[in-house]
Amino acid sequence: MRKKCLEMIYNLALQDPRIVFLGSDLGAGTMSEFRNDMPDRFFMEGICEANLIGMAAGMAMEGKIPYVNTIAPFLTRRAYEQIILDLCLHNIPVRLVGNGGGLVYAPLGPTHQVIEDFAALRSIPNMCILSPSDAREMEKMMPETVNWPGPIYIRLAKGYDPIVTPLNLPFVIGKAVPVKIGKDILITTTGITLNIALEAEKLLKNDKNHNLTPTILHLPTIKPFDKDTVSKFIKDATIIVSVEEHSITGGLGSAVAELLAEKNDLKPRKFKRIGIPDKFSDRYGSQNDLLKYFGITPENVEKIILKLWESE
């Protein structure tokens, strides 16, 4: 997915002279093609995220469309005030491309695991947050980022993630994507958890004792949150779960919960957020190890849904 994203930035920049690329001391050779072919629009700066975002802001105020790429936690944590004031207050088209969203950098510990980026950025006016599930969705998404009028944060997954996005659906910023239409149960996903939900759906369908067919609503845009589509699917569901590679505080689950809590005309629904608990990880291992540790797996999604179902 990361490879596809950078490849798309290069291709889009070939066609659009407004696009510039800024990196913060990225790995040797990253975007070398961009550097060779468009050297005047390529900026590999030092480890100085605050300055990098301020620079990008200055360029965007002058009509450029900067794509700024570095490791997600440093991009969102270190330069938070620059994101709020330089980008969001000015409402300018800078694209922040964060490598390794969620638990990707599992072996490197909590300093590198960004579990609160949605929460931190979702509360800033004018911010747009994109979290695609795979390279195919990335490919459809990137052209849409060029002319979006305000700032965008793009959360990248690990790379070589399973391709699960439906081929035939277009990507529209701010639109949720119904990937499976079932009944009674609604699973909302973002990023790589679409794959986890699809696996959970198979498990539920294969369970002949319960015979459940959940709807899967994928939200590659966390903000602006597609209230209309989520509302539509909430209406027809009695059980709703959110699955995300993010803290249960402030991310997709919170966005769904906020909407659900204000649906005063609906009869009460059963709802559960599945994500990272409100704690820093105390384990290392791989991304999959930590996903399992925190219960962000198809098996746990199935188990939680069955528990909610059986308590009907």
Added chain:
Amino acid sequence: MQYRSNEPNWDDRDRFILSKGHGCLALYVMLEEKGFISPKDLKKFCAFDGILGGHPERSKIPGVEASTGSLGHGLSIGIGMALRARMDQKGYRVFVVAGDGECNEGSIWEAALCASKHRLDNLTLIIDYNHMQSYGLTEQIFPLEPLSEKLKAFNFSVKEIDGHDVNALKEKLSSLPFSLHKKPSALICHTVKGKGISGVEHNLKWHHSNKVDSELAQKLIQGIL
């Protein structure tokens, strides 16, 4: 500076960023003097329906290039603007005014490294060095000295003047860039807070003081005249 007040977004204008946004009153008076805003706007400083707030905002005020207020942002934004001039072969220059207290911020020094890396001779950093910050003297709170040497070590071409000497300011700002070796310029302006106003000059109590009734205001105005 090159500018057109009747065409504030004229692409070839020189860019001015007041990074120490709290100094906006001086900026607003200049913008009115040069025709960017009206005398009516000035009368509504910080008013509910005014455009001039306690810190300047780009989206509201013609002639304001960047919204500032939180310190340490303006120089990086100015670098982005200066780099764009280079990318598009534009001849405009970028001026950033920062405070001495603002130079406590690490982001100023990140930006200083960056400006010298890119050899931005179209960028000038002007430092209002009044030697005083909120709690006390700069040299007691967070010493900057030797400031000139620090900036030189960061590869700026540096000059120092008395910031109240208008002729010296004109002379120095007419000789930009200070170096012919593609370096960013820095002009350190030694100033005195409240200069020329009896009782206010270099008085820490006036750093944030805003309790001015009409009687005191008259007295202060007379003090200036």
